[in-house]
Amino acid sequence: MPYVSTELNRQYAALESSYGAVPSAAPSNAFRFLKSSIELVQSYLERQDKTGSRSFAGVAPGGQRSAKFDVQSYLIPSGAAGTAPNMDPFFRAACGGSPETFAGGTAISGCTASSILFSAAHNLSVGQAIAAGKEVRFVTAVNSSTAVTVDPPFSTAPPAATAITPTVTYPLGDTPPTLSLFDYWSPSTAQQRILCGGAVEELQVNVNGDFHQVSFSGVGQDVIDSGTFTSGQGGLSVFPSEPSSQTNNGIPLAGCLGQIWLGSPANGFATAKFSTLSSAKLQLQNGFQLRGNEFGNCTPQAAIAGQRKVTFDFDVFELDDAATAALYNAARSRQSVTAFLQLGTNTGSMFGVYMSALTPQIPTGDTGQKQLVWKFSGSRAGNGTPNAEIFVAFA
DSSP: OOOGGGGGGGEEEESSTTTTTTOOOOGGGOOOEEEEEEEEOOOOEEOOOOOOOSSSOOSSSOEEEEEEEEEEEEOOOOSSOOOOOOHHHHHHHHHOOOEEOOOOOEEEETSSSSEEEEESSOOOTOOOEEEEEEEEEEEEEEEEEEEEEESSOOOOOOTTOOEBOOOOEEEEESSOOOOEEEEEEETTTTEEEEEEEEEEEEEEEEEOOOOOOEEEEESSEEEEEEOOOOTTTGGGOOOOOSOOHHHHHHOBBBBOOOEEEEEEGGGTTEEEEESSSEEEEEEEEOEEEEOOOOTTTOOOOOEOOOEEEEEEEEEEESSHHHHHHHHHHHHHOOOOOOEEEEEETTTTTTEEEEEEEEEOOOOOOEEESOOOOOEEEEEOOSSTTTTOEEEEEEE
């Protein structure tokens, strides 16, 4: 009997139409990953009644059960501007809103670095991303049907006839959808599994190392397996076969490519590009609570999202310049700043994050390196504006 190799593991993710109802998996639902964990969590019902001796009475069958998962991957855009990445279901389940696609446009004369004029109606809304050349930016104001203001400003004003390339933006929403996670192995006689009712509790983006990485973790309703499957589980009549092929688009983003901007123009702290970032970690947490203790049901009947928490940890080398000093002063006085992060520099392979109100924590100094590093940990985004803590986009 052969061992089961972890190299021969394939996974697919698809959004559910209702909680716990397993959808069909297609080749386009495939995604590549570094590491994945799917776990069935079941109550261990140890009997406490007397046996007439010191012997254990045994474990009773049944009990409440649920699931949890953790998927780690390189951050991989689709490679085509305006096309969602393979991990689209995870981003949708994490952010909660429906993706907004910008079809692209053409700039006309009169553009500035932050004011973009289009030759035709742009159909953009605040929070959506646009891209030009090697840069992605976010719309902060819609001035007219053919004009928008973006932040941060482009490095240079787009000249007339510049292509403003397509993007896909993931806005926040109050009711995040759930997903099913399909876990297939070779040989086909090995145990195949499906996690249903998957709610993404945490999205994390790590900016360091050879490649930028992203991870998604959360809770689920149940884990269905091919060995014990019975009709009706996950709304299925039979355990589904694996799709005959996989569609994997794009390549990982190299860890050295990107840019970060921080600032607060309203408080006299001009948005500035920082070239001293050494590492960063972005976290979005949804605060899910499983509705799993209802009499008559062994599995949760819903996953309810709580208060959203978006935090941004970042380390920068200290410089004796105005921008670095202003960042410290903002943290000391608890002033919110805008924060923008771009990873990648090629059209179709860029990832952008925008936070309009990030309150930085007072930094701690790290003297373990030859140059002093300021570590801003646990800085939180949000100012009470509904579903506006963060905007995430691929361009």
